Amino acid sequence: VTGERLRDLGEWKLWRRLFPYLDGEGGCVLVGPGDDAAVLAPPAGRALVLTADAMVAGVHFDFALMTPDDVGWRLAAANLSDLAAMGATPLAAVVTAAAAGDTPAAVLEGVYAGARELARATGLLLVGGDSVGTPGPLTLTMAALGTVDATRVLRRDGAGPGEAVVLSGEMALSGAGYDVLTRRGEVAEGDVAYAALRRYRRPTPRLALGAALAAGGLATACIDTSDSVAESLTLLATASGIGITVDAAALPVARAAREAAASRGEEAVRYALAAGEDFELLFTVKPDRLAAALEAARAAGVTARAIGETTSRGGPVLLRTADGAEPLPPEGFRHF
Amino acid sequence: VTGERLRDLGEWKLWRRLFPYLDGEGGCVLVGPGDDAAVLAPPAGRALVLTADAMVAGVHFDFALMTPDDVGWRLAAANLSDLAAMGATPLAAVVTAAAAGDTPAAVLEGVYAGARELARATGLLLVGGDSVGTPGPLTLTMAALGTVDATRVLRRDGAGPGEAVVLSGEMALSGAGYDVLTRRGEVAEGDVAYAALRRYRRPTPRLALGAALAAGGLATACIDTSDSVAESLTLLATASGIGITVDAAALPVARAAREAAASRGEEAVRYALAAGEDFELLFTVKPDRLAAALEAARAAGVTARAIGETTSRGGPVLLRTADGAEPLPPEGFRHF
Numbered sequence: 236v237t238g239e240r241l242r243d244l245g246e247w248k249l250w251r252r253l254f255p256y257l258d259g260e261g262g263c264v265l266v267g268p269g270d271d272a273a274v275l276a277p278p279a280g281r282a283l284v285l286t287a288d289a290m291v292a293g294v295h296f297d298f299a300l301m302t303p304d305d306v307g308w309r310l311a312a313a314n315l316s317d318l319a320a321m322g323a324t325p326l327a328a329v330v331t332a333a334a335a336g337d338t339p340a341a342v343l344e345g346v347y348a349g350a351r352e353l354a355r356a357t358g359l360l361l362v363g364g365d366s367v368g369t370p371g372p373l374t375l376t377m378a379a380l381g382t383v384d385a386t387r388v389l390r391r392d393g394a395g396p397g398e399a400v401v402l403s404g405e406m407a408l409s410g411a412g413y414d415v416l417t418r419r420g421e422v423a424e425g426d427v428a429y430a431a432l433r434r435y436r437r438p439t440p441r442l443a444l445g446a447a448l449a450a451g452g453l454a455t456a457c458i459d460t461s462d463s464v465a466e467s468l469t470l471l472a473t474a475s476g477i478g479i480t481v482d483a484a485a486l487p488v489a490r491a492a493r494e495a496a497a498s499r500g501e502e503a504v505r506y507a508l509a510a511g512e513d514f515e516l517l518f519t520v521k522p523d524r525l526a527a528a529l530e531a532a533r534a535a536g537v538t539a540r541a542i543g544e545t546t547s548r549g550g551p552v553l554l555r556t557a558d559g560a561e562p563l564p565p566e567g568f569r570h571f
Numbered sequence: 572v573t574g575e576r577l578r579d580l581g582e583w584k585l586w587r588r589l590f591p592y593l594d595g596e597g598g599c600v601l602v603g604p605g606d607d608a609a610v611l612a613p614p615a616g617r618a619l620v621l622t623a624d625a626m627v628a629g630v631h632f633d634f635a636l637m638t639p640d641d642v643g644w645r646l647a648a649a650n651l652s653d654l655a656a657m658g659a660t661p662l663a664a665v666v667t668a669a670a671a672g673d674t675p676a677a678v679l680e681g682v683y684a685g686a687r688e689l690a691r692a693t694g695l696l697l698v699g700g701d702s703v704g705t706p707g708p709l710t711l712t713m714a715a716l717g718t719v720d721a722t723r724v725l726r727r728d729g730a731g732p733g734e735a736v737v738l739s740g741e742m743a744l745s746g747a748g749y750d751v752l753t754r755r756g757e758v759a760e761g762d763v764a765y766a767a768l769r770r771y772r773r774p775t776p777r778l779a780l781g782a783a784l785a786a787g788g789l790a791t792a793c794i795d796t797s798d799s800v801a802e803s804l805t806l807l808a809t810a811s812g813i814g815i816t817v818d819a820a821a822l823p824v825a826r827a828a829r830e831a832a833a834s835r836g837e838e839a840v841r842y843a844l845a846a847g848e849d850f851e852l853l854f855t856v857k858p859d860r861l862a863a864a865l866e867a868a869r870a871a872g873v874t875a876r877a878i879g880e881t882t883s884r885g886g887p888v889l890l891r892t893a894d895g896a897e898p899l900p901p902e903g904f905r906h907f
Contacts, residue, residue, distance in 0.1 A: 241907040249907075265618055269810065270727050271656035271795055272622035274719065277613065282601055285698060286608035287665040287714055291705040320607035329623040333669075333710050336907035362621060368907040369627040371707015374669050378623055378714030383610065391606050459607055474605065571577040571585075571672035571704040 241343070241368075242336030249366060252340055256347035258360040264327075273362035275327050281382035283326075286317040292373040300416045303345025304352070305436040306375070309512075311353040313461060314379035315440035316514040320459040322389040322449025323381030325359035325442065331376045333369040346375060357442055387449040389457035394475035394519035398455055400543040401525070403441055403515045403532055406464060407492030408434035410510030414495040431491035438514045443535035445516060453528040457518040465508040465563055467517045469552050475519075478550020480560060481543035508554075508563070519545055577679070577704075578672030585702060588676055592683035594696040600663075609698035611663050617718035619662075622653040628708040636752045639681025640688070641772040642711070645848075647686040649797060650715035651693055651776035652850040656795040658725040658785025659717030661695035661778065667712045669705040682711060693778055723785040725793035730811035730855035734791055736879040737861070739777055739851045739868055742800055743828035744770035746846030750831040767827035774850045779871035781852060789864040793854040801844040801899055803853045805888050811855075814886020816896060817879035844890075844899070855881055 241249055250269070259267040266274035277283065288310065290296055296306045310330070318325055330350060332343055343366070354361050359379065412435025415428040422428045441459075448454040456475050460467045464486075472479045488496075488507040496506035516539075520528045525541060532539035543555070553560040577585060586605070595603040602610035613619065624646065626632055632642045646666070654661055666686060668679055679702070690697050695715065748771025751764040758764045777795075784790040792811050796803045800822075808815045824832075824843040832842035852875075856864045861877060868875035879891070889896040 245907065265721055266657070266724060266726055271653040271793075272620045272659070272717070274657060274721070274724050275619040275621065276721060277619050279615075283611045283613050283619070283716070284608045285611065285663060285665055285714075285716060287667050287699070287712070288701050289667040289669050289703045289710075289712065291669050291703055291707070293706065294704055317607040321602070321610065323608070327619075327621060329621055329714055331623045331625040331712050331714075333625050333627050334907070338907075363623070365623050365625050365712075367625045367627055368630055369707060369710060370629065371627070371705060371710065374625075374705060374707065374710045376623070376625065376667050376701075376712040376714075378621075378665055378667075378712075380619070380621060380716065381608070385601055385610070385612060388602060388610050390602055457607075571581065571670070571674075 239340050240336065241334055241338050241340055244340055246366060249340060252344055253347050256351040256361065258362055264360060264362060268363040277326065278382055282385035284318055284321050284323040284381040284383050286314055287376060287378040288313040289374065289376045301436055303342045304349030307346035307349025308353045308437050310375050310377050311350040312438045312440050312514055314377045315357055315359065315442060316459040316461055318379060318381040319440045319442045319445035320389060320457050320516060321383055322387060322445045323383040324446060325357050326380045326382050327360040327362045328377050328379040329362060330364040332366045333374040334366065335370065336368055338373060383449065387452065389445060389449050389454055391456055391458050391471050391474035394456035394471060394477050394545050396477055396545055396547050398519040398521055398545045399525045399541045400479055400481065400545060401520055401528060401539050402464065402487065402517050402542045403444055403537045403539045404513065405487050405489035406507035406513065407510035408489045409438060409512040411489060411492040411495040418498065427494065428491045431489065434513065438512060440514050441516045441537060444532050444537055447531040447535050448518060448528065451527065451531055453524050453531055454518040454520055457516055460513050460515045460517055461511060463509050463511045464517065468563060471517060472552045477548055478546035478552060479543060480546055480553045480555050481563065483554055483556040485540065485542045487540050575676050576672065577670055577674050577676055580676055582702060585676060588680055589683050592687040592697065594698055600696060600698060604699040613662065614718055618721035620654055620657050620659040620717040620719050622650055623712060623714040624649040625710065625712045627710050637772055639678045640685030643682035643685025644689045644773050646711050646713050647689040648774045648776050648850055650713045651695065651778060652795040652797055654715060654717040655776045655778045655781035656725060656793050656852060657719055658723060658781045659719040660782060661693050662716045662718050663696040663698045664713050664715040665698060666700040668702045669710040670702065671706065672704055674709060719785065723788065725781060725785050725790055727792055727794050727807050727810035730792035730807060730813050730881050732813055732881055732883050734855040734857055734881045735861045735877045736815055736817065736881060737856055737864060737875050738800065738823065738853050738878045739780055739873045739875045740849065741823050741825035742843035742849065743846035744825045745774060745848040747825060747828040747831040754834065763830065764827045767825065770849065774848065776850050777852045777873060780868050780873055783867040783871050784854060784864065787863065787867055789860050789867055790854040790856055793852055796849050796851045796853055797847060799845050799847045800853065804899060807853060808888045812884055814882035814888060815879055816882055816889045816891050817899065819890055819892040821876065821878045823876050
């Protein structure tokens with residue numbers, strides 16, 4: 236990437252280049268980007284949902300494997316996935332960037348353009364942010380605001396004993412995409428690994444599924460799988476104070492993930508349980524609502540599958556295989 | 572600072588140590604920290620105000636001069652000052668931290684404790700955030716949400732010709748505090764520089780003033796002075812499409828700032844115009860509302876002063892001295 240660098244532009248010229256990727260006044264935006272803060276008219280009678288996620292170059296993304304647009308998309312996807320996990324509808328977001336002075340302005344333009352692309356597709360308005368200098372790696376934060384019917388919020392802590400544990404989508408597509416890129420480089424559209432590559436670069440937050448679960452009162456608890464399915468299972472179980480037993484045979488490990496695991500000499504199920512950044516939803520459903528929940532997922536454009544069941548209060552999180560049940564290691568992305 | 576480091580704790584043990592500084596469920600918090608996102612019941616009939624600010628260690632703050640608590644306070648102050656400049660009432664915020672693995676957990680605890688201290692004093696709820704690893708310097712972001720009467724929002728672009736330009740507080744206290752600390756080190760409570768030291772470490776966002784200006788319909792435009800008075804004058808004039816002439820003799824340069832400027836061999840007015848991080852409000856008022864605006868400031872606990880007037884549409888921003896009027900350099904904090 237060439238062209239002008241942030242140091243040459245300064246903050247205000249940079250923002251003039253980023254403004255085209257932001258949402259100006261009109262609709263529910265009463266004051267758009269360029270003031271001290273954005274002002275929004277929220278839909279009446281809804282509760283507000285607030286979340287934030289940070290991503291660091293070289294830690295959470297790699298410009299050798301992703302374009303700036305992919306990075307912006309992923310940043311938006313991580314926030315939108317949090318909104319989806321609450322059953323919320325996206326409203327508006329702000330993006331902050333800490334960037335070195337020699338960063339090409341085109342990198343930040345790409346990040347904002349990619350975030351904007353997913354934001355547009357999901358009804359999220361980008362209404363502002365902040366840009367600051369750093370001697371360190373590019374550090375991006377999005378804070379996103381959504382709305383939800385206060386009586387229908389999806390929480391982590393609502394699961395009871397004897398419920399079905401359901402997972403949307405296929406496991407470890409994003410991780411397999413990363414592995415394939417680092418091992419083989421780009422793959423063509425017909426390749427088994429292509430879907431994995433797409434998931435790694437352009438994950439899909441499950442907003443329609445989250446909204447359908449909330450609207451239908453179908454899920455007793457819900458969490459997204461941003462860090463890993465294993466960690467999400469453990470967090471949901473801990474928050475709800477129940478045990479979970481997962482069936483290894485029922486886990487929907489993506490074909491590309493099986494191949495990636497094999498090429499690393501790892502067992503597919505363990506590889507898939509520890510893989511992050513899929514942004515699927517993991518939720519619990521009372522047995523008599525399971526069929527309705529699976530049908531709601533289909534209607535929302537994603538296949539969901541029962542992968543196990545909740546057990547007694549205070550129980551462990553177990554993985555059931557042909558050899559019996561063993562504790563599930565709460566593996567996931569190591570943050571520090 | 573000693574004790575456990577982030578790498579030893581991992582993300583979830585870290586959050587358990589940060590939870591005491593966050594606001595749990597109750598009041599308008601429907602879902603508190605620990606879920607995928609926080610859920611809030613907003614006050615009915617108000618517009619939402621959304622802002623975000625980022626700060627980087629070694630760039631925007633210096634642990635040799637400030638405690639982690641001071642840094643957290645300043646992070647909250649920067650966001651609250653943006654809310655004040657819109658006339659908004661604080662509602663809730665999320666804090667994200669990108670930190671190296673060898674960062675003592677006590678540093679983040681201090682940051683959250685300091686942010687919480689100012690948040691409590693101003694009615695801002697801290698409801699969550701995110702913590703991630705970085706090989707770079709500690710990078711902190713707060714995104715804050717406030718509410719405002721949609722018909723009373725303070726904007727940057729509402730000033731017309733022939734209005735008074737008003738500034739709250741004294742100029743360059745924070746900058747003088749930084750200069751004194753780097754030149755002389757700590758100063759005692761009786762010293763002229765003590766107020767400057769306090770402002771540098773514990774700035775006061777002008778929330779009561781902003782709310783009073785909004786409620787009374789007293790200001791036609793408003794901006795905070797986070798980057799510098801010079802930059803704020805330029806941004807307000809540009810947004811409103813008017814000129815401004817500032818009287819050098821009317822500028823309320825703090826005594827400690829005059830001393831700091833003298834010790835650097837700089838002219839006090841230029842030093843004060845370029846100094847940042849005071850978090851005062853700069854606003855425009857129609858002549859017949861000036862007395863009421865100054866009285867509203869007094870009632871809100873801060874002295875405000877007319878420092879000049881707006882001039883014709885498209886006019887320049889000028890500094891009037893005994894020698895005549897000259898263009899005001901739009902100096903401020905250099906971001907990259």
